[in-house]
Amino acid sequence: MDRPLIFITNDDGYQAKGLRCLIDMMRPLGRILVVAPEVGQSGKSHAITMSQPIYMRLVEEDDDVTIYTCSGTPVDCVKVTFDYLLKDQRLPDLALSGINHGANSGVNVLYSGTMGAAMEESFYNIPTVGVSLLSHDEDADFSSIPSFVLPIIERVMRGEAGIPVCLNINVPDLPHGQIRGVKFCRQTRGFWREDFEKRQDPRGRDYYWLSGYFVNTEPDAVDTDEWALKNDYIAVVPVQVDQTNYTQLRQLQAWNTQCSE
């Protein structure tokens, strides 16, 4: 079998429509291996399961597509695939995460289980792409994605973006004809603020629901993913694992560190 092997995971769980659409989109390009969470794992970031064991379950298998579920986080799905299922075997030629139901633009990349998994995939030195649609609807319409996103994935798969590479692709929730194209851009600066909703449980204890909104601290910048999405473009941000702030590092190195040798 010389067909390419394509690994897919997500954070909405193995039954999510976005995952099924990504499988269908990639099916012509190779054999598909899916290991996806048993249940939704939105907001799980790069979390791993340390205090509980991980269960797996084979739920579908034919010549083209194999699907396992995993009881853990999206990053657990990646680890159990590469370091257990595929251990000492040929690595996938491409690793994907998505299609996520909801935006992972801007600082969402930090909270996102979809992008946590994509970054973890990139540790295996294979081309890696995370894809998200700006709709939380369970029955969202993913039909405008393939004609824009598949050409990018194919170039990444051919190695044209180099290795390691981890792209964060966000797609506006628009009909195909209204999407104006693709912009390669940087992560928008900003943060979330929460309006905690306070309620009382039947036993009289207060509890709180997270319910936040994104604050874009550079709304006028035109080279950001938020700008691209607001202007009906697909936003593509290359993501890196190194979180060192080098500008600040040079400043700090000038400190008179009393404690050094």
Added chain:
Amino acid sequence: MDRPLIFITNDDGYQAKGLRCLIDMMRPLGRILVVAPEVGQSGKSHAITMSQPIYMRLVEEDDDVTIYTCSGTPVDCVKVTFDYLLKDQRLPDLALSGINHGANSGVNVLYSGTMGAAMEESFYNIPTVGVSLLSHDEDADFSSIPSFVLPIIERVMRGEAGIPVCLNINVPDLPHGQIRGVKFCRQTRGFWREDFEKRQDPRGRDYYWLSGYFVNTEPDAVDTDEWALKNDYIAVVPVQVDQTNYTQLRQLQAWNTQCSE
């Protein structure tokens, strides 16, 4: 009350010895507000709790120290503090996370609940520091930390590192006299590989435990946090929120994007 207000959280839970040591270390510098996880939340990264409500509980309160627990993740602890408990009130003058029982150097910064919380704290434009000791021992010895780390925290608190700032400080598990000083350095390149341990539960189902080891892909580099720690220095890495890979972005922007206007 003009005393500085210092916020502290962690990922090992409110009863962890490392948290208690950080409280004791900071007590002379101001009033302490702690909101820490009810139970251990190691490996929770930047995860937030989206599908469950959050509970809080006041467990200690005197003139100097107030301690709440939170049922959620370390990042939830930060959000509920800044966007609920302190909403429309004066912000803390300093925000800390730790002292973590275990290393958060290198790529651990991605998986770490301690550093997830520290990065979240930095979104409130106050000086932020995460501190970790290279020992997982519940009863670890934190006594060598204050004389090295407190001077750094005091400079950060005075604004000498600028804003935003989020330092990732890792301390070798050594007696005070054996620590050679402080190095400001960059995040080491590398990744974790897992040896999944397969077991069977009493009902005959297979399950797996994560149990990995770190692979340093640049063992000879001398400007990394792993090098500093291996050579008995305290490692300080300034961490940033922007995960854009700008070198790769410039390459991608040269792609002939068929789909643009």
